[in-house]
Amino acid sequence: MKTTSAIAAPAQDRAFLLGLYQRIVLIREFEERVKFLFLEGTMPGTIHQCQGQEATAVGVCAALQAGDYITSTFRGHGHALAKGLSVQELLDELFGATTGCCKGKGGSMHMGNMDKGMVPGIAIVAGGIPLAAGMALAFKLQKKPQVVACFFGDGAVAEGAFHEGVNMAAIWNLPVVLVCENNLYGASTHIGKVMKNPKISDRAASYGFRGETVDGNDVLAVLAAAQRAVEECRAGKGPVLLELLTYRRTGHSRRDACHYQPKDEREAWFARDPITRFAEVLLARPDVQQADLDAIKAKIEAEIQAAVVNAQQAPQPTLANLTEDVFA
Amino acid sequence: MKRQGIAEALRDGIAEEMTRDSSVFCIGEDIGVPGGWGGAFTVTLGLSEKFPGRIIDTPIAELGFTGMAVGAAMMGMRPIADMQYGDFLFLASDQLINNAAKMRYMSGGTIKVPMVMRAPIGATGRGSQHAQSMERYFTGVPGLKVVAVSTAYDAKGILKAAVRDDNPVMIFEHKLLYGSKGARAEPGAVDATSDIPEEDYVVPLDRAVVRREGQHVTILGWLLMAHFAAQAAEQLAKEGIEAEVIDVRSLSPIDYDTIGASIRKTGRVIIVEEGPKTGGVSAEIAAGIMEHCGESLQAPVVRVASPDVPVPFSPILENAYRPDVARIVAAARNLTQG
Numbered sequence: 001m002k003t004t005s006a007i008a009a010p011a012q013d014r015a016f017l018l019g020l021y022q023r024i025v026l027i028r029e030f031e032e033r034v035k036f037l038f039l040e041g042t043m044p045g046t047i048h049q050c051q052g053q054e055a056t057a058v059g060v061c062a063a064l065q066a067g068d069y070i071t072s073t074f075r076g077h078g079h080a081l082a083k084g085l086s087v088q089e090l091l092d093e094l095f096g097a098t099t100g101c102c103k104g105k106g107g108s109m110h111m112g113n114m115d116k117g118m119v120p121g122i123a124i125v126a127g128g129i130p131l132a133a134g135m136a137l138a139f140k141l142q143k144k145p146q147v148v149a150c151f152f153g154d155g156a157v158a159e160g161a162f163h164e165g166v167n168m169a170a171i172w173n174l175p176v177v178l179v180c181e182n183n184l185y186g187a188s189t190h191i192g193k194v195m196k197n198p199k200i201s202d203r204a205a206s207y208g209f210r211g212e213t214v215d216g217n218d219v220l221a222v223l224a225a226a227q228r229a230v231e232e233c234r235a236g237k238g239p240v241l242l243e244l245l246t247y248r249r250t251g252h253s254r255r256d257a258c259h260y261q262p263k264d265e266r267e268a269w270f271a272r273d274p275i276t277r278f279a280e281v282l283l284a285r286p287d288v289q290q291a292d293l294d295a296i297k298a299k300i301e302a303e304i305q306a307a308v309v310n311a312q313q314a315p316q317p318t319l320a321n322l323t324e325d326v327f328a
Numbered sequence: 329m330k331r332q333g334i335a336e337a338l339r340d341g342i343a344e345e346m347t348r349d350s351s352v353f354c355i356g357e358d359i360g361v362p363g364g365w366g367g368a369f370t371v372t373l374g375l376s377e378k379f380p381g382r383i384i385d386t387p388i389a390e391l392g393f394t395g396m397a398v399g400a401a402m403m404g405m406r407p408i409a410d411m412q413y414g415d416f417l418f419l420a421s422d423q424l425i426n427n428a429a430k431m432r433y434m435s436g437g438t439i440k441v442p443m444v445m446r447a448p449i450g451a452t453g454r455g456s457q458h459a460q461s462m463e464r465y466f467t468g469v470p471g472l473k474v475v476a477v478s479t480a481y482d483a484k485g486i487l488k489a490a491v492r493d494d495n496p497v498m499i500f501e502h503k504l505l506y507g508s509k510g511a512r513a514e515p516g517a518v519d520a521t522s523d524i525p526e527e528d529y530v531v532p533l534d535r536a537v538v539r540r541e542g543q544h545v546t547i548l549g550w551l552l553m554a555h556f557a558a559q560a561a562e563q564l565a566k567e568g569i570e571a572e573v574i575d576v577r578s579l580s581p582i583d584y585d586t587i588g589a590s591i592r593k594t595g596r597v598i599i600v601e602e603g604p605k606t607g608g609v610s611a612e613i614a615a616g617i618m619e620h621c622g623e624s625l626q627a628p629v630v631r632v633a634s635p636d637v638p639v640p641f642s643p644i645l646e647n648a649y650r651p652d653v654a655r656i657v658a659a660a661r662n663l664t665q666g
Contacts, residue, residue, distance in 0.1 A: 103436030110434045119402065120434045124426050130395025131427060137396055138403035141353065141381075161422070164392025171387070325437030326470055328494035 014287050020058055020219055021282060022296050024275055027054040027078040029300050030087060033308065034077065034094065035250065042312070043094055047108050050078040052217075052249035055274035056181045057082035059222025060149050060242075063230045069117045069135060069148045071128035074109040076121035079151055083118045085111065087307045097314030104317050105325065125186075126152060126159035129178070133165045136174035136238070147233045149177040149226070155186025157200055166239070170207040175233035177226065178204075178241045181216060183248045188260045204241035216244030217274040220281065247272075332524045333507020337480035338371045338446075341487040342408060344528065346379050349406060352491055353382040355393050356410030360385050368412045369448055369506045394420035394445070398428045398496075401443040406491055414447035414462035414500065421465070428496040429471030443497075444490045450502045450552060450602060451639045451650050452514060459639035461603030463500045463550075467580040467612060473533050474580040476500040476550040480507070481522035482577065485531030493533060500579075502551040518555050536583040538590065542570030544664050546590040548613060549600040550576045553651060557600050560656035569664050579609055587613070588621040595626035596663050600651050605633035632659050 031051050037043040050057070053075075061070065061082035072079040080090055085101055093100025094108055101113045102120055112120030119135075122128035132150035139146045156162050157180065169176050180200050184191055191198050204211025210232070214225040222244055229240035247269035251258050258266070282288045332340070346352045358364055359372040360383030366373025376383040386393040390411065397407040411417055417424070424445065431439045451459040467474050473495055477483040483501070490497035505520040539554065540561050549557040554575040561571040572590050576582065591597050597617060599610040614629045632651045640646050 101436070102434060102438075105436050106434045112435060114435065114438050120431065120439075122427065124422055127395070127422060127426060130392045130423060131399040131402075133392070134396030134399025134401075134407075135403045136399075137384075138400040138405045141400070141405060142351075142403075161391055161395065164387070164389035165395060167387060168389065168392050168396060325433050325435075327473075328432060328437075328440045328442075 014285070017282060018288070018292065018296065020062060020223070021278055021293065022300070023058040023082055024054040024219060024278060025297055026087070026300050027057065027081050028275060029297070029304055030081060030090070031077060031250070033304050037308070039255070044096055045094070045107050046254050048075040048253045049250045050075050050248070052269065052273065053181055053183060053246045054078055055219035055222055055278070056179070056216045056244040056246055057151070059219045060151070060177070060179050060226045062223050063226035064117070064147065064149060067117070067146050068230075069119060069146065071119045071132045071135075071148065071150045072111070072121040073125070073128065073152060074121055074123035075153070076109070076111045080111045080118055084116045085113050085118060087304055088310060089113065091307045091311035092314045095311045095314060096316060097311065098317050098321065099314045103321070103325070126156035126161035126165075128152060129156065129161050129165035130168070132176050133169040133174055136169060136176040137172065139175055140172065145234055147175045147177060147230050147238075149179050151179045151181060153186065154180060154182040154184065154191050154200060156180070157203065158186070158194055166203075166207055166241075169239040170209050173236055173238055175236070175238045177229045177233055178239055180241065180243045181246055182243050183246050185248065185252070185260070187252045188256075190260070199243070201241055201243035209239055209241070211241035211243065213243040213245065216246035217272050217277060219274060219278050329523050329525055331521050332480045333521045334477065334480045334483045334501065335370050335506040335508050337484040337522070337524055338487055338501075339373065339375065340524070341484040342372065343375060343378060345488055345491045346375075346382060349491075351404060352406045352408065353384060354408045354410060355384045355386060355397055357386055357388055357393075357412050359383055359410050365512055367410050368512070369503065370508045370512045371446070371506070372410065390416045390419040391423060395423040395427065397443045397445070398423055398431070398441055401441045401496075402431065402439055406442050408444045408446065408491065411445060411447040413458045414449040415457050415460050417447055417462050417465070424466070424472070424496070424498075425469050429469050432495070433471060440494045441496050442494045444487070445496070445498045446501060447498065448501045448503050448506070450504055451646050452503045452516070453641070453643065453646065455641040456638040461601070463579050464603060464608050466498050467609050471496070472580065473497045474500070475533055475578050476576070478502070478505060478551050478554040478575055478577070479520050479522045480524060482531050484524060485529050486533065488528070489530040489533050492530070497533060500551065504552055505555070518552060520555065534578045534581050534583060536574050536576050536578060536586040538572065538586065539575050540571065540573040542572040543594055544570045545596040545598060545660050546572045546574060546587070546594045547598045547600060547656065547660065548574050548576050548587065550579065551602065553600040553602050556651065556653050557656055559653045560660065563653065563657050564660050567661070569660060571660055576613070582613060582616055584616055584620040587617065591617060591621045592624045595624055597625070598630045598632060598656065598659050598663060600656055601631065601633040602650055603634055604636045605631055606636050608633055627663055630659050630663050632656055
């Protein structure tokens with residue numbers, strides 16, 4: 001695992017770096033608040049959260065431009081916030097309100113907003129991979145310079161859809177960045193039980209393209225790797241497989257207490273938390289003080305609090321909405 | 329006006345749509361290989377020379393290329409996906425049912441998936457896994473439109489309507505009706521040729537069509553069974569039984585206006601389906617008839633369908649499996665004399 005960050009040019013800019021920090025903290029605070037609302041019983045549905053994995057979403061999305069797309073999974077809150085969806089449209093969606101990003105018809109597992117470049121989450125494991133390859137095929141046929149970043153987990157690698165989508169992306173050099181967030185567990189099952197070769201990036205070579213394993217809890221390392229991958233894809237040299245090593249601090253879903261995660265493993269990964277690590281990088285700069293980081297967090301807390309109040313009063317669907325939006 | 333079979337009519341329809349709209353392309357297995365067949369039933373023969381780069385041959389990866397068609401459609405393309413045999417749709421069904429059909433609804437009505445999936449079906453001497461009637465597995469999926477073409481005229485017009493539709497449309501075709509020629513000709517093929525107009529036309533995706541008028545009994549069928557129903561009606565006419573034959577054509581949604589008008593006239597209905605009786609489209613149609621015009625029935629609905637067994641290989645067994653003209657005639661006699 002890499003321990004140093006190759007900081008790309010824009011990443012040296014103070015405002016840019018604080019922007020990344022803001023996004024990471026926003027995702028953590030959002031997820032913690034959602035967890036509270038869910039456990040409290042005021043929020044419907046189920047949830048799959050990404051505490052501990054914030055740097056993967058933020059690093060990859062920061063390498064994309066307006067016009068680029070992402071596909072996501074059932075664990076998509078972080079991807080959505082990183083791609084620029086608003087706290088309000090996400091919370092409204094989680095409360096099933098018509099003002100949500102999918103009018104309350106998507107829910108936690110299908111967050112998305114095409115105007116902001118995010119396909120609603122594909123909650124079937126690996127189901128987004130052929131889809132993303134098809135989006136990239138469209139860009140190629142349309143001669144557009146766009147790129148799609150396709151997020152999936154380590155569990156997706158065992159699916160046939162991974163093989164089929166990745167193979168076709170490879171043979172046609174499609175502009176898709178395949179982003180595997182390897183958090184060591186497919187639901188409760190450790191990757192050691194389901195992979196003979198647990199180094200997921202090795203798979204790229206067998207399809208004839210480049211793969212790379214990156215410290216997924218180092219947002220600057222993720223950003224640098226994603227920038228390289230996006231550049232290659234835009235130059236017609238895609239796809240690229242990024243394996244981002246990270247860890248889920250919370251349960252797979254709902255009230256999962258993670259009893260399958262060994263204590264020493266959890267402690268080791270908690271010590272590599274993406275927020276505290278990035279804060280250390282930032283505080284090493286002469287132009288960033290703890291007060292700056294505190295102010296960012298305070299502002300986020302206030303924003304989320306206000307959004308929760310709004311979401312709880314947001315308009316709920318009427319029965320007429322039930323049969324709308326089936327066909328175009 | 330020219331006389332064409334279904335394969336030729338589909339080929340011309342695809343070519344015309346690709347000429348009209350640069351976002352239309354074809355994707356599937358063995359559809360554009362130089363020196364190849366132009367798909368298993370010659371529908372895309374010659375199109376790869378005419379449209380370089382737009383007839384995309386894929387690996388043998390039905391789930392993968394179907395997902396790619398969905399993704400490309402979401403980005404403004406209009407893919408025509410070619411499933412070599414309908415039976416392979418089971419491999420692709422996650423992308424069709426979970427993504428293509430639901431994307432618009434899950435997104436709160438913001439995404440369009442204007443894709444076409446073409447798939448051949450029918451028991452044709454190939455045993456159990458290249459023979460199933462697949463339409464039943466998709467007619468109950470909200471968000472999909474499902475049609476079945478039994479004549480060359482309909483095939484071209486429905487293909488064009490499907491390409492222009494902003495939703496995922498599944499077109500089922502029958503291997504015995506293509507009129508494929510040369511080495512790809514089918515033994516036991518049935519003539520489904522039509523006079524095809526020179527000018528552009530479409531056939532609506534939601535309308536059944538009356539193929540023959542009659543007042544004693546309504547016979548519903550689609551694909552090969554629409555032809556067998558028409559042949560049965562000719563025989564029945566010699567016995568003084570005038571059957572009204574309807575090609576259901578649109579399997580989702582089902583056109584109960586056309587079906588209901590006929591049943592209100594005849595009071596009797598037979599639904600003919602190639603495929604096992606249990607859980608078939610004919611069960612859905614029977615229930616729909618009860619809801620829409622059940623009070624007009626003078627006798628219970630009759631179904632003529634295949635038995636609940638896999639499609640057999642032996643020609644003797646296969647012919648016994650598939651409903652034929654004799655079974656339809658016998659059912660009509662029973663129903664009208666009862």
